[in-house]
Amino acid sequence: AGPNFKLNTGATIPAIGLGTWQSKPGEVKDAVEYALKEVGYRHIDCAWAYGNEKEVGAGIRASGVPRSEVFITSKLWCTYHRKVEECLNQTLANLGVDYLDLYLIHWPVPLNPNGNDPVFPKLSDGTRDIDWEWSIKDTWKQMEAVYKQGKVKAIGVSNFSEKKLEEILPTAEVVPAVNQLEIHLWNPQHKLMDYLKSKDILPQAYSPLGSTNSPMLKDDDVVQYAEKYGLQPADILLGYLIAKDIVALPKSVTPARIKSNFTGALAAASKLTKEDIAKLDAVAPGGKQKRFIAPPWGVDLGFENWP
Numbered sequence: 001a002g003p004n005f006k007l008n009t010g011a012t013i014p015a016i017g018l019g020t021w022q023s024k025p026g027e028v029k030d031a032v033e034y035a036l037k038e039v040g041y042r043h044i045d046c047a048w049a050y051g052n053e054k055e056v057g058a059g060i061r062a063s064g065v066p067r068s069e070v071f072i073t074s075k076l077w078c079t080y081h082r083k084v085e086e087c088l089n090q091t092l093a094n095l096g097v098d099y100l101d102l103y104l105i106h107w108p109v110p111l112n113p114n115g116n117d118p119v120f121p122k123l124s125d126g127t128r129d130i131d132w133e134w135s136i137k138d139t140w141k142q143m144e145a146v147y148k149q150g151k152v153k154a155i156g157v158s159n160f161s162e163k164k165l166e167e168i169l170p171t172a173e174v175v176p177a178v179n180q181l182e183i184h185l186w187n188p189q190h191k192l193m194d195y196l197k198s199k200d201i202l203p204q205a206y207s208p209l210g211s212t213n214s215p216m217l218k219d220d221d222v223v224q225y226a227e228k229y230g231l232q233p234a235d236i237l238l239g240y241l242i243a244k245d246i247v248a249l250p251k252s253v254t255p256a257r258i259k260s261n262f263t264g265a266l267a268a269a270s271k272l273t274k275e276d277i278a279k280l281d282a283v284a285p286g287g288k289q290k291r292f293i294a295p296p297w298g299v300d301l302g303f304e305n306w307p
Ligand code: A2P
Pocket: 019, 206, 207, 208, 209, 210, 211, 212, 213, 217, 232, 234, 235, 249, 250, 251, 252, 253, 254, 257, 258, 260, 261
């Protein structure tokens, strides 16, 4: 087991979790089983919309690791902002568990629950079918309700800018425990990280390696530190986040990578010095600030560098 961080609920959360977005049914069961049983991961990041939660659940069971030792996160899909408990119940049934450790609003974008598609309803002009009548303040109220019922041990958000958080915080009874975002060397969002810290909201990084075929693995500074410390570029990218108290959620279905992402990230987090971190912090403003994941929602999410 690796290092843990603390949530504002008092619960501990492992600093590294296995990402499962784009892990195909047929690959993800083995990946989850391997990560838990052979490597020591104790944290799996899921979502209703990934369409693979049944296989993830099968992988957790196949690992033999007790449910109580695994931190499981899932996310409310956009077409369920009006019916949080219904989406949650589907996720619990798919995973085959009776509670989650953490449940997140996947995007601050309610989509029409009765549109032409259950996942990505679109209007006739091809744009997203937004549920304009619904307020995310009320989504958060429903998140608080399932939290109070005990079906989830913590609640949080994902893809929320400061502007979107300010839409829910004034009426929130429970402060989100986490905000899961695209955070990495080329999109560090330093201002948003400072804001989250001031509110005691833990940041979690998805696509910490830069997603598929990432050019970040060839970043000059990353390659230099990898050589200097005898590690791989991916280790440097992950260790950089963990050293900054950001949860890293690397996705892989390749056993060797699942393993090296865990052990290498921890090695990098302990080897990178304060000076190294300061140097890496300054990489992005040098013209590299870049997102790899930016769906065309058709609403202003309030991020500084949304393309
Ligand atoms: P695969 O799942 O085929 O192993 P991210 O977590 O930023 O979304 O990145 C996931 C992508 O990076 C996937 O395509 C994954 O491939 C690949 N990947 C995961 N770990 C490594 C690694 N250690 N080195 C290179 N590529 C990796």
